[in-house]
Amino acid sequence: xxxxxxxxxxxxxxxxxxxxxxxxxxxxxxxxxxxxxxxxxxxxxxxxxxxxxxxxxxxxxxxxxxxxxxxxxxxxxxxxxxxxxxxxxxxxxxxxxxxxxxxxxxxxxxxxxxxxxxxxxxxxxxxxxxxxxxxxxxxxxxxxxxxxxxxxxxxxxxxxxxxxxxxxxxxxxxxxxxxxxxxxxxxxxxxxxxxxxxxxxxxxxxxxxxxxxxxxxxxxxxxxxxxxxxxxxxxxxxxxxxxxxxxxxxxxxxxxxxxxxxxxxxxxxxxxxxxxxxxxxxxxxxxxxxxxxxxxxxxxxxxxxxxxxxxxxxxxxxxxxxxxxxxxxxxxxxxxxxxxxxxxxxxxxxxxxxxxxxxxxxxxxxxxxxxxxxxxx
Amino acid sequence: xxxxxxxxxxxxxxxxxxxxxxxxxxxxxxxxxxxxxxxxxxxxxxxxxxxxxxxxxxxxxxxxxxxxxxxxxxxxxxxxxxxxxxxxxxxxxxxxxxxxxxxxxxxxxxxxxxxxxxxxxxxxxxxxxxxxxxxxxxxxxxxxxxxxxxxxxxxxxxxxxxxxxxxxxxxxxxxxxxxxxxxxxxxxxxxxxxxxxxxxxxxxxxxxxxxxxxxxxxxxxxx
Ligand SMILES: Nc1ncnc2c1ncn2[C@@H]1O[C@H](COP(=O)(O)OP(=O)(O)O)[C@@H](O)[C@H]1O
Ligand SMILES: [Mg+2]
Numbered sequence: 001x002x003x004x005x006x007x008x009x010x011x012x013x014x015x016x017x018x019x020x021x022x023x024x025x026x027x028x029x030x031x032x033x034x035x036x037x038x039x040x041x042x043x044x045x046x047x048x049x050x051x052x053x054x055x056x057x058x059x060x061x062x063x064x065x066x067x068x069x070x071x072x073x074x075x076x077x078x079x080x081x082x083x084x085x086x087x088x089x090x091x092x093x094x095x096x097x098x099x100x101x102x103x104x105x106x107x108x109x110x111x112x113x114x115x116x117x118x119x120x121x122x123x124x125x126x127x128x129x130x131x132x133x134x135x136x137x138x139x140x141x142x143x144x145x146x147x148x149x150x151x152x153x154x155x156x157x158x159x160x161x162x163x164x165x166x167x168x169x170x171x172x173x174x175x176x177x178x179x180x181x182x183x184x185x186x187x188x189x190x191x192x193x194x195x196x197x198x199x200x201x202x203x204x205x206x207x208x209x210x211x212x213x214x215x216x217x218x219x220x221x222x223x224x225x226x227x228x229x230x231x232x233x234x235x236x237x238x239x240x241x242x243x244x245x246x247x248x249x250x251x252x253x254x255x256x257x258x259x260x261x262x263x264x265x266x267x268x269x270x271x272x273x274x275x276x277x278x279x280x281x282x283x284x285x286x287x288x289x290x291x292x293x294x295x296x297x298x299x300x301x302x303x304x305x306x307x308x309x310x311x312x313x314x315x316x317x318x319x320x321x322x323x324x325x326x327x328x329x330x331x332x333x334x335x336x337x338x339x340x341x342x343x344x345x346x347x348x349x350x351x352x353x354x355x356x357x358x359x360x361x362x363x364x365x366x367x368x369x370x371x372x373x374x375x376x377x
Numbered sequence: 378x379x380x381x382x383x384x385x386x387x388x389x390x391x392x393x394x395x396x397x398x399x400x401x402x403x404x405x406x407x408x409x410x411x412x413x414x415x416x417x418x419x420x421x422x423x424x425x426x427x428x429x430x431x432x433x434x435x436x437x438x439x440x441x442x443x444x445x446x447x448x449x450x451x452x453x454x455x456x457x458x459x460x461x462x463x464x465x466x467x468x469x470x471x472x473x474x475x476x477x478x479x480x481x482x483x484x485x486x487x488x489x490x491x492x493x494x495x496x497x498x499x500x501x502x503x504x505x506x507x508x509x510x511x512x513x514x515x516x517x518x519x520x521x522x523x524x525x526x527x528x529x530x531x532x533x534x535x536x537x538x539x540x541x542x543x544x545x546x547x548x549x550x551x552x553x554x555x556x557x558x559x560x561x562x563x564x565x566x567x568x569x570x571x572x573x574x575x576x577x578x579x580x581x582x583x584x585x586x587x588x589x590x591x592x593x594x595x596x597x598x599x600x
Contacts, residue, residue: 003477003478004477004478006473006477007474007477007478010466010470010473010474014465014466229461230457230459230460230461231461231462231463233427233455233457233461234457234461234475234519234520235478236425236426236427236450236455237450237453237454237455237520237523238475238478238479238480239478239479239480240478245478
């Protein structure tokens, strides 16, 4: 193995630039796309001003709820700033949470809690105000329920006195417990609910997987180049069988690519906040084996390296469209479920470590190596 | 001793070599001549274990080609007809590359000396900047890294200048004389064959080669 590595390093010394490019290409490309699209997304959000006249937990919770909305970008400003910005059309609309908001809610008073401004060009005022009002309603509703419970307790003269805060926190607890049940686990963004997943169609691991498939295919052009050359007869007079020479190179390539893959996990962890866990590591290793073996076996079928490049791009494009990692095409994969199983991205994105792709490729590679072929003559 | 016993080679239905037998002693240089397509390269491929005869067998010092292919390969240096080098590598890198894969370990100094022995002194230069003669020398040098007992060369001097041709010839002569190697090689240059070879094998029907050869005193085998 040491001598195989040494010979491979001589090759790499000659092509280090293109080698380096294709090794880091999946990391760079997926980060670039993620950043650009989140910038665009940020830009297309509706700018809305918020003025907090009081800093009570309830007022701040309201602000947080609005901030969580994927369609709104919240600017915290003063009332004067808000008016100026609306005049300059920098804000679509602004909402002022009046001093005494929490107190009024506790008292069950829902009127005049919030003042709003809108620009004369505002197109989002109505939906945004609806949303804000619904959050206020929610708070008010909880308050009303609490008052009702306390009133009941008083009239029934129970010994256990329940406070307003206890009821509110209990109702929030129940609400969040119910939310938990509906939480879908997402590979890419930690817990998030269904709506969020629809909005972020670009997920970094999905993009990375697509680009990795492309770069792995292109990196394995050495199989074609070396088998085509007039040098093949020389490989009959070396210590290794030709197949063993190829196989050891495949192993070395896979090891180096695995190292680059771990770098990707680290970079995504640091830059996009992706979590690293054992399942992810397992999925990456499995995906790497699949990609390397598939690229190697595919390259063995080709004589013309340019045809191989063409097919590599076509395969990548097909997988990108088919996988939904880039475009949500649930309509298509929903209708043809087998499409998903043909897609090697599918097990990776679902973190299935042992999958049919991996097992079938290992079998094919084993058969290729075991059968005494022309290559070995 | 290389012993060829009643070799027949067919490609499909086409008979290329028909019941050929001969033997070559250590220290001998044997030339293989014949018109294009006569089967010279085919014969060298058989001697190099790169293809199998349809009938017959070959022995190297009593080792059967059929049974001991791997062991026999270790003793064979095959110089292909086409230049088989990494074009973008330097001479050094080409030598080191194949030394790493070879049965024998050699130091860089030894590899360099091997090149110098055949007046190949461009150690650091990339192959694609070398002259044809230099490339042919390197093509030969790589095949010698594992110190093979048998040297099989397919047109090692085709298309190169006279000086390189002489240098390669002298080198082969020394290998046979000083190291007792068995050397078989093909060439279209009859003068070269006649001056260099101890014996000449003539393959094919063309009377032209036989007539030239008849004018020399060399030991000629025809089939
Ligand atoms: N792999 C092969 N399959 C079929 N025919 C071949 C093959 N290799 C060589 N031949 C044929 O065998 C004949 C001898 O070829 P070759 O040994 O290369 O001749 P030479 O080297 O004397 O010019 C040619 O007619 C060639 O077409
Ligand atoms: Mg020939």
